Amino acid sequence: MIKTIRDVIRDLLVQCVVSVNGEVWEPGAADNNIPKPFLVVREGISNESNSFDHKNTTFEVWPYVERASLTDLDNLIKEILQAINYAIIVVDQVPYYLQYTGTGTEDMIIEDWDAYTKSMNFSVVALNWRTHSEINPDPIDGMVKWTNRHFDYQTNPKEWLPSDAKPAVYWRQAQVLNVESRRWGGFINAQLRGHIISPSLEVRQQATEIIVRKLMAGGHTELSDGSVMLFRDVSSNDGYNPFAEGQIMLNVRYGVLDIKQYPMLKNAYVSDGKVKGEWHYDGK
Numbered sequence: 001m002i003k004t005i006r007d008v009i010r011d012l013l014v015q016c017v018v019s020v021n022g023e024v025w026e027p028g029a030a031d032n033n034i035p036k037p038f039l040v041v042r043e044g045i046s047n048e049s050n051s052f053d054h055k056n057t058t059f060e061v062w063p064y065v066e067r068a069s070l071t072d073l074d075n076l077i078k079e080i081l082q083a084i085n086y087a088i089i090v091v092d093q094v095p096y097y098l099q100y101t102g103t104g105t106e107d108m109i110i111e112d113w114d115a116y117t118k119s120m121n122f123s124v125v126a127l128n129w130r131t132h133s134e135i136n137p138d139p140i141d142g143m144v145k146w147t148n149r150h151f152d153y154q155t156n157p158k159e160w161l162p163s164d165a166k167p168a169v170y171w172r173q174a175q176v177l178n179v180e181s182r183r184w185g186g187f188i189n190a191q192l193r194g195h196i197i198s199p200s201l202e203v204r205q206q207a208t209e210i211i212v213r214k215l216m217a218g219g220h221t222e223l224s225d226g227s228v229m230l231f232r233d234v235s236s237n238d239g240y241n242p243f244a245e246g247q248i249m250l251n252v253r254y255g256v257l258d259i260k261q262y263p264m265l266k267n268a269y270v271s272d273g274k275v276k277g278e279w280h281y282d283g284k
Helices: 005-016 070-084 139-150 201-218
Strands: 038-047 056-066 088-091 094-103 108-110 115-117 120-126 168-182 185-197 220-222 228-236 248-257 267-271 276-280
Touching (some): 005 038, 005 056, 005 070, 056 070, 070 115, 070 120, 139 168, 139 185, 139 220, 139 248, 185 201, 201 228, 201 248
Antiparallel strands (some): 038 056, 056 115, 056 120, 088 094, 094 120, 168 185, 185 248, 220 228
């Protein structure tokens, strides 16, 4: 049986929130007979609007404690945050990033259950949009090497953890602005997006500013075929979603050769006045 995101989150809560003694329930199964404290996990809205931001899902975790002290509720909330905030889970071979986005309600009294509760909202972001199919020359590979050359940041999505002090920097080609055709191939003018990912807003802002300044000063990078990709202009916006949009917009220009395929040579005749010869190839 393949586990769902809800199943994996529940397992993580059971394992890490020890004070609830495994009492983690779905909304339809929870009732006033469950010993407190306990948790209820509710799935929210799913969004699949962007191909590169593959899937965003919201989840709510509702902690319930005895109606005695709101301090008990606050302590349970802290324990939940330590357990799953900034965690990476894997569901059906797809990595997901969990991030706490705040409370959805104020402190509530549930009279029938004689309990205090409050909703905790989490965003669950699929990370498989960073899967990239390489081409030659590859502007993304060029930017990864450029980033590694100038900074000690994470650029491999399989190795980065949200708890790392270093931010993660990922590049993607957002759009081709235009193509300039030539007899030998052409130039591609494109916009790349840089995603600066870190749990800390301060770290994200600092890394964005440092990278933008370096891009302005550098002006170009080398691609895998030895050609040069020019940095035309760069801008940034710290308010953009680091997963869905990316904070850095970089317009670039790079060339692509059109390698034509010609039939193989089948006959060769040599005559230099001294030596005469003939060679045949039957294609086998």
